[in-house]
Amino acid sequence: MSYTKGEWKVKRDISCISEINIENDYFTICRNVFPEDAHLISAAPNMYKALKKISNCTNQDDVDRLIAVGLLDELKNIINKAEGK
Numbered sequence: 001m002s003y004t005k006g007e008w009k010v011k012r013d014i015s016c017i018s019e020i021n022i023e024n025d026y027f028t029i030c031r032n033v034f035p036e037d038a039h040l041i042s043a044a045p046n047m048y049k050a051l052k053k054i055s056n057c058t059n060q061d062d063v064d065r066l067i068a069v070g071l072l073d074e075l076k077n078i079i080n081k082a083e084g085k
Contacts, residue, residue: 001048004029008042010084039084046078 006024010033013019020038022029033041053071057063 003045003048005045008045010038010042040082043078043082046081050075050078 011021011023020033021031022042
């Protein structure tokens with residue numbers, strides 16, 4: 001699967017106060033996003049990466065290893081981003 005790489009960020013268009021965009025450092029990912037959806041959309045690449053890590057686990061040892069290297073903290077940070085915190 002491919003998608004636009006980079007950290008996706010919520011940005012307000014300075015020329016139009018009501019317009020909210022999702023951007024990375026190089027591109028606008030989507031324009032005129034509803035405010036209640038903006039943070040969730042911006043967290044999508046991080047969610048995808050975390051879910052990919054989890055889906056690659058084949059046994060409990062793999063899960064334990066991910067937890068040991070900070071996956072739970074990573075997931076909490078992703079959820080906070082999705083909730084706009």
